[in-house]
Amino acid sequence: MRMTLRLFMAKQEPNFEVLAGAGGVALGEARTNHEGRKAILLIRGQEDTTEFESLINTMGIVIVESIYQPGEQDPKGYFGKGRLQDVSDELRLRVAGHPWQGVDLVLIHTNATPRQLVAVSDATKVEVWDRVRLLLSLFNAHANSLEARTQVRIARLQSDRTVLRELANQTTTGERAGYGGGGVTALQAVIANVNRELTSLRKRQKKHSKAQAERRRQRTRSGAVTVGFAGYTNAGKSSLFLKMSGKEVLVEDKLFSTLETTVGRLAASPRVLLADTIGFIDNLPSATLDAFRATLSEALECDLLVVLVDATDSIRELERKISATQREINARYLNQDELENLDERKIMCALTKIESLTTEQLLEKKSIVKRHGYSSLLAISVHQEIGLEEFQDAMLKQLFGNTVTIKLINSETGRSIEGYLSDVYESGMIIDKKQEKNGDILVDVWINQQSLARLVSNSNGRIEVK
Ligand SMILES: Nc1nc2c(ncn2[C@@H]2O[C@H](COP(=O)(O)OP(=O)(O)OP(=O)(O)O)[C@@H](O)[C@H]2O)c(=O)[nH]1
Ligand SMILES: [Mg+2]
Structure with missing residues (x-):
């Protein structure tokens, strides 16, 4: 397979070859099932790869080898030129029995620039994903509803467009040898197609979010109140939602099992609506996040926001995930008005999965969460049914005051x-x-x-x- 950077392209142009020769780009629907794929992972410096690896595991991809290069990222190719060449040689020369046999994916442990992506792709000649592409492929694999598919495709096309522009730029400036004006014209035609598709997808998304907003208004008018569940991916949002509403949603030990918002009624009271939604993750580019904005606001524009925090994480992970969650909530989903009145806005926090923690561990984790400003804090385990009644009471008290x-x-x-x-x-x-x-x-x-x-x-x- 000579194709390198697989782009998720306009449907009108299946497998349209933009460029020939080394570093060619094949266009076509990205596959959704990556189970069992073999990959090598490139890592610069001393970065912690735990989260990246769990994203990879979630997709069933096997890392055959991790390759480290010390030092700072090379802005041109992530790895330095020589090292990248070594990887490329090894990939090309692999013979039967080589551990890299069957590797058709190179993963880069960073949010790479289009330039880096193109360079690694040119050098290795297999499909290349950076962290954003990995997430987009994961979203794509998990997108089951029309809404989720639409938003994932928007994010994907936006990201592909940056690579296409980089290619067009390199071709125009003559940096990519051997491609004449025909290459640029073809690339521009593809970019135009991407733009057209993006416009129509955004229209569809807008229509959908208008309908959702109208449904929200109707619910409010009927006197219902909404509780939104927010939190880092895999925090246990869907499990709690299922427990409290009885409404079937996907619960999996996978990152990003949930990609859209589901609203259900609190089993104990039909007047209280619960909203389960997509989780947060650190360090997603804002263009990618914007595609999920409508879905998130469905859950975050609520009467009470419950932030769920996985108590089984290490202290360091806990801190990182709370900070990421708060950044997202504060910066993106509260408007200025709400930010100014943050104290009045109803937010509470619950530590989840606490059943295996010792009392000391729980106390320590509670104090960390409190330090992040959550004064109203509960601790629950859905699996062992610990603290759920207190949680429900606290929720109702926040919503309605006293009985x-x-x-x-x-x-x-x-x-x-x-x-x-x-x-x-x-x-x-x-x-x-x-x-x-x-x-x-x-x-x-x-x-x-x-x-x-x-x-x-x-x-x-x-x-x-x-
Ligand atoms: N030990 C333990 N595990 C739990 C508990 N609650 C949920 N989990 C597990 O945590 C994992 C993630 O749960 P989900 O409810 O899917 O989490 P989520 O926040 O909806 O995740 P995404 O939708 O992927 O962002 C699953 O494997 C659950 O079984 C709990 O009380 N104890
Ligand atoms: Mg979920």
């Missing part, structure tokens, strides 16, 4: 008291109920002010707040 005691007045005439009771069940969450001798019913309920006012005014005087 309200309501009296339902019994009467021989008019609507039955059970009818009114069912109205209360519909509007809030009943936590205690007592029937008095005269048939009146007293209930303690978590309810928002708006719903309470509506209940009382529609009750013909049969519902009173105590």
Whole structure:
């Protein structure tokens, strides 16, 4: 296979060869299943590769060898020229029995510039992914809904466009030997196609997010409140969502199992909606993140934001992930107004997967989270069902304040008291109920002010707040 940098291209041009010869670019739908692919990994300096490797594992790709070069990244080719040549020679000369037999992917442990990507691709002549391309391929493999596919494709096309522009630039300046004006024209035609597709995808995305915003407005009007679950990828958002709503979502020990927002009702109260969404990751370029903005705002524009933090991470990872999560939430998804009123905005935090932690470990991790400014902090385990009731109570308390005691007045005439009771069940969450001798019913309920006012005014005087 001579193709090098596989681009995820406009459908109109399947396998269209932009450039011939060394460093050619083949265009076509990127594959979605990478299970069992063999790759080599290039690493500069002393970087921590743990997260990168778990992204790779998630996709079922096998790293046959990691190759290190000390020192700073080379802006031209990531590795220095000589070292890159060594890798290239070894790839070319591999014979039967060579450990690199079957390697068709080179991974670079960085968010590479288009120039670096093109250079590594030119040298190695197999497919090349940097961190962003790895993430995009992972998103692509996990995108199941139309919405997710649309946003992933937007991100992918944007990223491919930067490489195409680099190629066009190198061709124009004569840096790429052997390609004349025909190469540039062909590249520009492809770029134009990409632009066209991007425009139409963005239109589709806009339409979808408008419809979502309208649904959100309707929910608010009907008196429902929304709790958004946010957090680093794999923090346990979908597991908690499933536990509390009973609504089936994908839970996997994989990064980015979830790519879109799912809204479900809190099992204990239909008035409370929960929103599970895509997780955050450190250091994603803003153009890539923007593609997911609509999905995220579906969950983050909520009455209460719950930030989930995986307590099983090391202290260092915990700090890194909380910081990344906060950066994303603060910088991108709260508008200026909300940022200024951050104190009033309802945010709480929960440490997840705590069942295997010792008391000391939990205390230490709690104090780290608190240092990041989360004063309202809980600790839960979905698997062992620890702290879930407290979590639900804390959530309801943040949303509604304290419980309200309501009296339902019994009467021989008019609507039955059970009818009114069912109205209360519909509007809030009943936590205690007592029937008095005269048939009146007293209930303690978590309810928002708006719903309470509506209940009382529609009750013909049969519902009173105590
Ligand atoms: N030990 C333990 N593992 C848990 C718990 N809750 C969730 N997990 C595991 O953590 C992994 C990730 O869970 P998900 O619920 O998919 O996490 P997520 O935040 O939705 O992840 P993405 O959608 O991929 O970003 C799964 O393997 C879960 O089984 C828990 O209470 N204890
Ligand atoms: Mg999930």
